[in-house]
Every structure is written in C-alpha cells, then in structure tokens.
Amino acid sequence: MAFYCYMLRCSDGIFFTGHTDNLEHCIxxxxxxxxxxxxxxxxxxxLACSQDFPSRHEALTAERQIKGWSRTKKQALIASDWTSLIEAAIPHAERALRLRSGRTED
Structure with a gap:
C-alpha cells in the first residue's frame, strides 16, 4: 500500500500540506x-504536488518537515527546482555571512 504526502494550493494562495493513503479521495x-x-x-x-512513500510514517515525516518550510522553499519543491530548494535551505544569517566573506559556495 502506498502513502502520500501532498501539498494543496488554497484559493487564498496558502499551501496546505497533509498525508493520506488515498490521494484522489482525500483531495x-x-x-x-x-x-x-x-x-x-x-x-x-x-493539488500542487505529491510524493508517494512506502509507509505512513515516512509520509507523515515528510509532511511535518514540509510544514516547517518557508513559502520560497515550498515553491521550489513544487517547481522541482532543486537548486533553489537547496539555496532556500541555507539560513539567512549564514547566507549573509557567505556574501560578506565573498564565499558563495560551501
């Protein structure tokens, strides 16, 4: 049985994240x-995006992780823009430090 973590775009533009074992029915x-x-x-x-997982625990873990993300990071996930997703994961203070030091890569 597959389990899904999904993200919905609501009418007000806000993203809602959840998990289920029946994606079509849940939507x-x-x-x-x-x-x-x-x-x-x-x-x-x-439906903005979804991913299947082999267990409910993994789908729930993904849901909880995504719920803590910024809007920018969620939009990068929806667009499958892995470069922007990684960039959005860098804390603001670290990004500022990298810019001040002239270091743009790890």
Missing part, C-alpha cells in the same frame, strides 16, 4: 469541504 474531500479544518474555508483547492 475530493478537501474540495467539497467534507474535511473540517484549514482548507474548509479556503476552497477551491488544487
């Missing part, structure tokens, strides 16, 4: 407002 529930909570008042929603 349909979000779309109709059947699931109480965050997306219920932010419809319509659209």
């Amino acid at each position: 349909a529930q979000h779309q109709t407002g059947e699931l109480p909570g965050y997306t219920q008042t932010r419809r319509p929603v659209e």
Whole structure:
C-alpha cells in the first residue's frame, strides 16, 4: 500500500500540506469541504504536488518537515527546482555571512 504526502494550493494562495493513503479521495474531500479544518474555508483547492512513500510514517515525516518550510522553499519543491530548494535551505544569517566573506559556495 502506498502513502502520500501532498501539498494543496488554497484559493487564498496558502499551501496546505497533509498525508493520506488515498490521494484522489482525500483531495475530493478537501474540495467539497467534507474535511473540517484549514482548507474548509479556503476552497477551491488544487493539488500542487505529491510524493508517494512506502509507509505512513515516512509520509507523515515528510509532511511535518514540509510544514516547517518557508513559502520560497515550498515553491521550489513544487517547481522541482532543486537548486533553489537547496539555496532556500541555507539560513539567512549564514547566507549573509557567505556574501560578506565573498564565499558563495560551501
């Protein structure tokens, strides 16, 4: 059985991240407002991206990780822009230090 971590783009432009074992059914529930909570008042929603995992634990771990990310990092993931994703992962203070020192790479 596959499990999915997914990201929805809500009508207000905010990203919602969740996990499920039935992606189509879950998105349909979000779309109709059947699931109480965050997306219920932010419809319509659209699937921005999803990834399958072999276990619920791995899908939940991915969900929790992505929920802590910045909007920029989430947008890079949606676009499969790995360079921007890595750049967005560098803390602001470290990025500023690299620029001040003239160092742009690790």
